Amino acid sequence: MADPETVEGEREEIEGAKAASAKTAHVVFTPSGKRGDFPVGTPILQAARTLGVDLDSVCGGRGICGRCQVVPGFGDYPKFKVKSQPGCISDTTKVEARYADKRGLKEGRRLGCSAQILGDLVVDVPPDSQVHRQVVRKRAEVRNIEIDPIVKLHYVEVQEPDMHHPSGDLERLETALQEQWGITVDRADLPVLQTLQKSLRQGDWTVTAAVRNGHKLVYTWPGFHDKAFGCAVDIGSTTMSVHLTDLQTGEVVSSVGAMNPQIRFGEDLMSRVSYVMMNPGGDKEMTAAVQETLGFLLVQAATEAGIEPNDILELTLVGNPIMHHLMLGIDPTELGWAPFALATNEALRVWASQIGLDGKVNPGARAYFLPCVAGHVGADAAAVVLSEAPQLRDELTLIVDVGTNAEIVYGDKERLLACSSPTGPALEGAQISAGQRAANGAIERVRINPETLEPRFKVIGGDHWSDEEGFAETARKVGVTGVCGSGIIEVLAEMYLAGIIDEDGVIDGALAAKSERVVAEGRTFSYILSRPDGKNPEIRVTQADVRAIQLAKAALYAGAQLLVDKVGRPPERVVLAGAFGSHIDPKYAMILGLVPDCELDRVQSVGNAAGTGARIALLNRKARDEIRRTVRAIEKIETAVEPRFQEHFVGAMAFPHKSAPFPKLRAAVQLPERKIAAKGGESDDGAEGGRRRRRRRG
Amino acid sequence: MADPETVEGEREEIEGAKAASAKTAHVVFTPSGKRGDFPVGTPILQAARTLGVDLDSVCGGRGICGRCQVVPGFGDYPKFKVKSQPGCISDTTKVEARYADKRGLKEGRRLGCSAQILGDLVVDVPPDSQVHRQVVRKRAEVRNIEIDPIVKLHYVEVQEPDMHHPSGDLERLETALQEQWGITVDRADLPVLQTLQKSLRQGDWTVTAAVRNGHKLVYTWPGFHDKAFGCAVDIGSTTMSVHLTDLQTGEVVSSVGAMNPQIRFGEDLMSRVSYVMMNPGGDKEMTAAVQETLGFLLVQAATEAGIEPNDILELTLVGNPIMHHLMLGIDPTELGWAPFALATNEALRVWASQIGLDGKVNPGARAYFLPCVAGHVGADAAAVVLSEAPQLRDELTLIVDVGTNAEIVYGDKERLLACSSPTGPALEGAQISAGQRAANGAIERVRINPETLEPRFKVIGGDHWSDEEGFAETARKVGVTGVCGSGIIEVLAEMYLAGIIDEDGVIDGALAAKSERVVAEGRTFSYILSRPDGKNPEIRVTQADVRAIQLAKAALYAGAQLLVDKVGRPPERVVLAGAFGSHIDPKYAMILGLVPDCELDRVQSVGNAAGTGARIALLNRKARDEIRRTVRAIEKIETAVEPRFQEHFVGAMAFPHKSAPFPKLRAAVQLPERKIAAKGGESDDGAEGGRRRRRRRG
Numbered sequence A, B: 001m002a003d004p005e006t007v008e009g010e011r012e013e014i015e016g017a018k019a020a021s022a023k024t025a026h027v028v029f030t031p032s033g034k035r036g037d038f039p040v041g042t043p044i045l046q047a048a049r050t051l052g053v054d055l056d057s058v059c060g061g062r063g064i065c066g067r068c069q070v071v072p073g074f075g076d077y078p079k080f081k082v083k084s085q086p087g088c089i090s091d092t093t094k095v096e097a098r099y100a101d102k103r104g105l106k107e108g109r110r111l112g113c114s115a116q117i118l119g120d121l122v123v124d125v126p127p128d129s130q131v132h133r134q135v136v137r138k139r140a141e142v143r144n145i146e147i148d149p150i151v152k153l154h155y156v157e158v159q160e161p162d163m164h165h166p167s168g169d170l171e172r173l174e175t176a177l178q179e180q181w182g183i184t185v186d187r188a189d190l191p192v193l194q195t196l197q198k199s200l201r202q203g204d205w206t207v208t209a210a211v212r213n214g215h216k217l218v219y220t221w222p223g224f225h226d227k228a229f230g231c232a233v234d235i236g237s238t239t240m241s242v243h244l245t246d247l248q249t250g251e252v253v254s255s256v257g258a259m260n261p262q263i264r265f266g267e268d269l270m271s272r273v274s275y276v277m278m279n280p281g282g283d284k285e286m287t288a289a290v291q292e293t294l295g296f297l298l299v300q301a302a303t304e305a306g307i308e309p310n311d312i313l314e315l316t317l318v319g320n321p322i323m324h325h326l327m328l329g330i331d332p333t334e335l336g337w338a339p340f341a342l343a344t345n346e347a348l349r350v351w352a353s354q355i356g357l358d359g360k361v362n363p364g365a366r367a368y369f370l371p372c373v374a375g376h377v378g379a380d381a382a383a384v385v386l387s388e389a390p391q392l393r394d395e396l397t398l399i400v401d402v403g404t405n406a407e408i409v410y411g412d413k414e415r416l417l418a419c420s421s422p423t424g425p426a427l428e429g430a431q432i433s434a435g436q437r438a439a440n441g442a443i444e445r446v447r448i449n450p451e452t453l454e455p456r457f458k459v460i461g462g463d464h465w466s467d468e469e470g471f472a473e474t475a476r477k478v479g480v481t482g483v484c485g486s487g488i489i490e491v492l493a494e495m496y497l498a499g500i501i502d503e504d505g506v507i508d509g510a511l512a513a514k515s516e517r518v519v520a521e522g523r524t525f526s527y528i529l530s531r532p533d534g535k536n537p538e539i540r541v542t543q544a545d546v547r548a549i550q551l552a553k554a555a556l557y558a559g560a561q562l563l564v565d566k567v568g569r570p571p572e573r574v575v576l577a578g579a580f581g582s583h584i585d586p587k588y589a590m591i592l593g594l595v596p597d598c599e600l601d602r603v604q605s606v607g608n609a610a611g612t613g614a615r616i617a618l619l620n621r622k623a624r625d626e627i628r629r630t631v632r633a634i635e636k637i638e639t640a641v642e643p644r645f646q647e648h649f650v651g652a653m654a655f656p657h658k659s660a661p662f663p664k665l666r667a668a669v670q671l672p673e674r675k676i677a678a679k680g681g682e683s684d685d686g687a688e689g690g691r692r693r694r695r696r697r698g
Helices: A004-015 A044-051 A094-103 A169-181 A190-202 A261-265 A269-278 A282-305 A321-327 A332-336 A379-388 A471-477 A485-497 A509-513 A543-567 A586-592 A609-619 A621-633 A643-651 A663-668 A687-697 B004-015 B044-051 B094-103 B169-181 B190-202 B261-265 B269-278 B282-305 B321-327 B332-336 B379-388 B471-477 B485-497 B509-513 B543-567 B586-592 B609-619 B621-633 B643-651 B663-668 B687-697
Strands: A024-030 A035-039 A069-073 A075-077 A082-084 A121-124 A151-157 A206-212 A216-222 A229-235 A239-246 A252-259 A312-319 A348-351 A366-369 A397-401 A406-411 A416-421 A442-448 A455-459 A518-521 A524-530 A539-541 A573-577 A603-607 B024-030 B035-039 B069-073 B075-077 B082-084 B121-124 B151-157 B206-212 B216-222 B229-235 B239-246 B252-259 B312-319 B348-351 B366-369 B397-401 B406-411 B416-421 B442-448 B455-459 B518-521 B524-530 B539-541 B573-577 B603-607
Touching: A024 A044, A035 A044, A082 A121, A151 A169, A169 A190, A169 A206, A169 A216, A190 A206, A190 A216, A190 B348, A206 A312, A229 A282, A229 A321, A229 A379, A229 A609, A239 A282, A239 A609, A252 A261, A252 A282, A261 A269, A261 A282, A269 A282, A269 A321, A269 A332, A282 A321, A312 A321, A312 A379, A312 A609, A321 A332, A348 B190, A379 A397, A379 A406, A379 A416, A379 A573, A379 A609, A379 A621, A397 A543, A397 A609, A406 A543, A416 A543, A442 A485, A442 A524, A455 A485, A455 A524, A485 A524, A485 A539, A485 A543, A485 A586, A509 A518, A509 A524, A524 A543, A543 A643, A573 A586, A573 A609, A586 A603, A586 A663, A603 A609, A609 A621, B024 B044, B035 B044, B082 B121, B151 B169, B169 B190, B169 B206, B169 B216, B190 B206, B190 B216, B206 B312, B229 B282, B229 B321, B229 B379, B229 B609, B239 B282, B239 B609, B252 B261, B252 B282, B261 B269, B261 B282, B269 B282, B269 B321, B269 B332, B282 B321, B312 B321, B312 B379, B312 B609, B321 B332, B379 B397, B379 B406, B379 B416, B379 B573, B379 B609, B379 B621, B397 B543, B397 B609, B406 B543, B416 B543, B442 B485, B442 B524, B455 B485, B455 B524, B485 B524, B485 B539, B485 B543, B485 B586, B509 B518, B509 B524, B524 B543, B543 B643, B573 B586, B573 B609, B586 B603, B586 B663, B603 B609, B609 B621
Parallel strands: A024 A121, A229 A312, A312 A366, A397 A573, A573 A603, B024 B121, B229 B312, B312 B366, B397 B573, B573 B603
Antiparallel strands: A024 A035, A069 A121, A075 A082, A151 A206, A206 A216, A229 A239, A239 A252, A348 A366, A397 A406, A406 A416, A442 A455, A518 A524, A524 A539, B024 B035, B069 B121, B075 B082, B151 B206, B206 B216, B229 B239, B239 B252, B348 B366, B397 B406, B406 B416, B442 B455, B518 B524, B524 B539
16 A cells, blocks of 8 residues: 555645635534544634534524634644644735724634635634534532523525525525525514515525524524524413523523512412412403503513513413413413312413513514422422532422422432422511511511520621621611511521420510510510611511411421432532522521431522523423423322321421421521420321320310 | 135134124225225224225214214115115114204215124225215316315314323323324414313313324314305406305305405406505505405305304415415515516415405404416416316316406416416406406397397396397396306407408497487597486497407417417417306307407306416315426416517407418308408418517507
8 A cells, every 4th residue: 555645745746736715624523522623724614613612603504603712722732633723824814804803802812704724723612613612600519501492593694585486584594594504494573574575685695594403493683683582481370580581692681570460369379279269260350450560570680681572482381280370371270179189280381472472572572381290389480400410419409499388309310299389478578567578678687596585686688697797877878677588587596495485386475585686576576686777677577477377397307308208318418499499598497397317418509490490491392302301200199188288287287397407407507495294206196196285275 | 716605605614603792794884995804883984994094984983973974775775785675773872863863864874984894795885975976167278176175074082181190281182182183283273272171171172183184183163163264366367256165065155355455456357466666565554455365355255155264274275466466475586677587486485464354254264275387377377277287187278368468378287378468457347447347237149130230138137138138038037247257258259240340449430320329429430239217227239349349359368378488389279267257158269359269169258267276275175286397387478578479469450360260260150241351371470570560640
């Protein structure tokens, strides 16, 4: 066999004159390590595509979008056996200069579509130039979000119409998408047709097309358009929130929230269902209210972010089953009584216009509802699972999503169970005398001196503790207006630790002699957390407040314990989610016994995990299939028909529990001495205790 | 080989004792001739399904729908080698008795789902029990319509919800459809979800589901529901018509029509496009007008037929490109100037609610738009092709669909061409002094005595000619109110035959001396067709009327001739379609020279073929694919840029034509002697003649 170099040399001599492009160069892309030989003169983007390198482009290589930015590396790369020299890449082109002038181009960066390969080269694709870039989440234990939204933008040049070969503008656009992007459109929305002809002509026969799921044409803009947003929507019973998100970068560009307008139809879910039962057509009223509020929030989010509603192309929605049904215009009556039948337990995709959002978003926008798990366990639970992914973990994880109806998920990669528990809104700060939602002025941190019984606290929006210099200004500027959900947990736990309330939840009236903070109020006592001033009201914790939290936390505990019973092993990890959960200190939640015992450092508050799950489903289309599969496999437990629920509930009224010993908690925190005689057995907190209790009360 | 009968006999002896059901009987179904052996006791429906016999059922064999009616035949059938005896079928069952009592059952008929096979039997499936029954069309030369609508009804029994195994009502319905009908639903509409829970409970866990295209769930009704209708909609420039059709029988249950409300924006299409160009937003006004009128017509059609709007599940729409675009809310401006770009040339399926029909039809109803052929050749032309199917024929067929814009199709199974021609509305009776649409009181038949020049005529809604006894009553009761499109063709042709107008279209003023019917009107003359009485106005044909028809028919002829030129061979068959075309006498159309020469007995008027095409697409889903394929293959000719169009137009102003000799017509009808010297060559009617004509005028 002849020496290949010689042969190569000969070939070059013979063919060299023909075309310089016959010369090839070796190119290595980092971080992928993909490599190959290309004719000199090949644009870097083209080489990347040939090799399947993850290099983005919206404009299809026309130097408009700037998504294909790369960083050529120069030097000796022994690892790749490549010497990469400045001369191995073409000089800055006019296209690049124009782009740099218009939109800026960082030192050392080149546009992959414009820069040509002249010799052996190492090229780095920075994270922001990768199609499948990731949104990094702060918590180490959760997966990053890979950006792969269901709607993508593609810039195309479209053939002009020819009278002699008549064809529709749409069909020529489809041909362009096929030829320039390899996309086969099999369905175009009516709004596309209604605007396409103007788009094409305004864009001088170029448009940017929004393509859904790789085959559905949902909208076009004239010329180059680089804005595509989506909204992750969490419809809570008490609050609704919208996270307006850039579908291309994953960035949340604005977040807005509002009270759920349905509160006027009843604070908890069942009273809303009752409203429908008592008022024929009431469901339509409630549907209109919640759809209107969402529309309002969308406009607010778009305005805050300074974007056009037309650029919102996709929504993902999560919520409990009743809110899910009401948002979809489905009468929720069947969810109000056994057997709690859902209209559907599958994920749903509808037009945004079908849920009253006409004009608030792009006319081609779709709304994707994550699947409900069961009649009492909603799409919010599905979203929490998507965010926390217990189904991928070895350790047994207990997730409680605290809302007006708490949704509880328990399990690991072998098995996942879910149920819900009617906690009521107390843990969110509602039905508490001084309760309020987590907003500026709400007390969120509390410490009580066990000697003096004097409290100190912090409010949302203020930097100082109430006993620090500077708090006076906070009180004046921000105010001290009430107690939010996490604040009420803390104050009760501190009251318990300080001995102001006993494990049975009774405020000790005898302490009135010791502290002016403890005051009689009828036949019971209250604790004055904050004294009134000219501007701010008195904030006290009443015996009724303690009872409300006891009922709520007992329901939460009972539901969780039910799942723990089914699995037969205690949780190795606890995740506290929910609107209240972002600021809660896990320690205090455990002291009050909101959930079964667990190592304190294995208990986390993760905030609005349902909202995060909605955002994952918004940014990554594969996540939708994943959560649908996972939800199908979840074992659904109906607490209402589980006889042990009531037993667990009664036992869990006490702090942290009447009979469960909570050894892991006690190892970490010094709890007050028990007055009620504890029984052995961690989960045996049942009928016996309940009966005893009832006897004692009777 | 052993005698099979003996073997059979032995088997029976051996196995007979085992089970009576092991005994089999031989069943032959007619007309299909399908046959097989079945265990004694098998219901006839089940046997039919096993053999793939075309026997219908909506209720799935529960004795509710009565669609599986069969007629057992008794006697000796040597052809099938079967002796069929009354004892070979079970006695009338309770289910049958109940059905007969409630809905009636013809003598000799049995319900296939209930009657069991007891012995060898011949069973006839009457046409009305066949799934794929046919709608027989009156004209022998067109295909019957096989009923295979895209939406079908299926009755199912659904599992009740179980709290312990929670699942959505929808998912249990889908399971039932899979198990009971073999249907895999892959998509359910939101309206289904919004009503499903009530339907299931009202129907005591039985519902009838409307399934689209075999996989899409569009609606449910409680219990058994046997009504499914569709509407074939023809959106003409001048009139709109709706044919409400039973999707299960193909029967048209009501037909309603209205003037197109867009007439107020301009009588012809181009003036409507001009309106949009001059009035920004004018397209939205026009869209609203046409959508409202369609909604009104749908309500009217449903009311006349006594059906619920909710039972209308599908619409098919045809119309010219401008009306097509306007109905869809697409600005038609681009259709107003070269290159006449369509927004799309493909078929379209949208929700009926997307074209403003919310509440007028079932919320799950879809509107299917047949594809437009080209910028000037609409979905109505596609529908005409579907109805007449020239693409399946050996003979060269010329189809003209006369509307305000005539659409012309020419070809055979080898090749099909299409164009349009701007005839204006004269041929539909508009822009004619006494013109009116084809309604009661309109003159539609005319004869003129060539000696006396006296006319006789008939009006729509009257049985007598105007010179017959009894016409006075018609005139009094029905009225003589104007002339419709076909009437204007007849009166002009008769005037030409009688010598009142010459081949150049001039009313001969010299005849005023001979007849009082010919009167001067300014510098021209008119012909009085009907004298006024106390109730009815005078009806006269003016010189301007003749000119209007000349312009219209010249445009029509020129378009048709253009296509004939392209093919290079004259038509072997002519089809006159259009609202005007149902009553027109082909002879008169030929005498005036509306289309190129053809054997008179090969010229047919077929009425509203576009409407028929829409009805075919409504009743048969395969027809939709067929017409899409056909339309794609049609060669589109743009008359506006064909230089010969103008030449053909000028030549065709004369009756029947200035230079084309029309030998086939002349062989059948004695035409007046020509005043203009004819030139040889059938289609050479062009530039030379035109120049001569202009010189003569100058």
